Amino acid sequence: MINKLVIVGAGHAAGQAIASLKQQRFAGQIILVGKEPHLPYQRPPLSKKFLSDEISIDRLYLKPSKFYDDPQIKKYLDTNVTAIDRNKKKLQTNDGKEIYYDKLILATGSRIRRIDISGSNLNGVHYLRNIADVIKIKSEIDSKKNVVIIGAGYIGLEVAAIIRQLGHNVTVLEKADRVMSRVVSPQISDFFEIEHVKHGVDLRLSTNIIAFNGKDTIDNIEISSGEKIPADIVIVGVGIKPNIELAADTGLKVNNGIIVNNRCQTNDSDIYAIGDCTLHPSETYNRNIRLESVHNALEQAKIAVSNICGIKKIYSQVPWFWSDQYNLKLQIAGLSEGYDRTIIKGNISDRSFACLYFKDGQLIATDAINSATEFVISKSLIKSKKILDLDKLEDKKVNLKDFFN
The missing domain is CATH 3.50.50.60 (FAD/NAD(P)-binding domain)
Structure with missing residues (x-):
């Protein structure tokens, strides 16, 4: 029986993990340890609606605070885990706490890349x-x-x-x-x-x-x-770096991410990792990938919790991302690295079109701008790994959905 499950990190992945544990009726104690003084919240609106004051801070949180006001959940916010003792199954924190676990989920996320240039520490x-x-x-x-x-x-x-x-x-x-x-x-x-x-x-x-x-x-x-x-x-804004040092220091395998299998499990069977910090096998691309994506964080959290609760599931999602700029919504399905051909569907001047990326006849990624239909269809076609007739698809009268059945 799992008496204590500890989650290190309090971002999107951690918030979903707690929600999934409740949905699975997990009976043990859930301990959340987060660096920030906040309960799990959404990061994407930080550079959009929160920055512009369109939404208040309360609307950033994934769940209201009362969701966590549960005797089953113990919270240590504004707290940093400094070490993991895998033999004793014990965490050490910056303020001297010792937290024991039966199962551990690392949702340590990522941090900003800083620039080291003369004057970069100036106010402003x-x-x-x-x-x-x-x-x-x-x-x-x-x-x-x-x-x-x-x-x-x-x-x-x-x-x-x-x-x-x-x-x-x-x-x-x-x-x-x-x-x-x-x-x-x-x-x-x-x-x-x-x-x-x-x-x-x-x-x-x-x-x-x-x-x-x-x-x-x-x-x-x-x-x-x-x-x-x-x-x-x-x-x-020059990118982010995965927070892998805690995992590396305790002997978990890392390589620009905490290495996990398709069940989000590390090389220690009692430790799982989810979200931006992980390097995981991609069924779609037949290689290990690390994603900086809300969707990835949420889905990995669900997979990890299912396996912890004894329900065997594997992670096999097509990556996707989005960006809002002015009145444009950019939705990206898949990863375009290594493409050998592109096809534009729709009219760029209409501000509703998609750029399709192919490799050896397979659709591997799509950038859809104000074009939700192509985005949704692309996710399915990417997952299917179908070989498509690209010359036919070049015809402006032929739609991407004509290849989907």
Whole structure:
């Protein structure tokens, strides 16, 4: 019998794990240990509706606080686990607590990548990862005119869209030669670049930062061309890193993620890992992958809990992601790495279209812009691994759904 199940981390994955444990009528004690002083909450709205004040902090939380007011659940928030003793099945925390477990779920998530450039520690240089970050940015931004965003990935562009709509001058600095270069095709990059420029964003691509300048507070950013970009406030979004150190220190296998099997189990049968921190086998792509995705976090939590409760299930989801920028919804199904052909379905000028990525005749990914039907159909076709007649699909009269049965 499992008397104590401990969850380390209090993000999306942890919140879903607790909900799933309740649904499975888990009878043991559930112990939640989280670094932040908050119960599990949604991160995607941080760079969108919470930043723009469209929603309050209460609407970020996955469940109301009363959901956790249960004798079965014990919470240690604002608490950091510093060590795991696998032999004694014991956790050590930063404030001296010793927490024992029968089963352990690591939902340690990820952290921001920081930049190490002269002046990067000046006041006014911010990162956006948690509630506290956004509250700090919102407390300063109203009085600021010139906002500079470092990085043109999902987060950087979402923040650029929101802040431009709030009426500030926005400059985006990106070292790559196109936006979202890691995840979308050149056609999609071009579309979003035009969109941001049309909304008044000063988009600087192929740009390296030389220094952040200012006395105590940021004043300007010197870039590789020698120009100094005025900056009253800077928001950095250059990616995240998985939190794997705790797992590595206790002897769990890691490799840019905590390595798990298709049941979300580590090389220790009593320890599971879920969410951004994991490297898991993909049935779709026949390799290990690490995903930074809400959907992945939620589904892995369900799989881990099912297996802990004795219900054998494996994780076999097609990855998917989304990004909201202005009135555009970008939905991505699958992973486009290694594609050898693309096909555009729909009309780009109508602002409702999809870019389909193929490898050896198989659909491996789709970027759908304001095109939910293609997104949904793509997920099924990617999972099916069908070989498609691409020359036929190139015909503008032929729809993707014609290949789905």
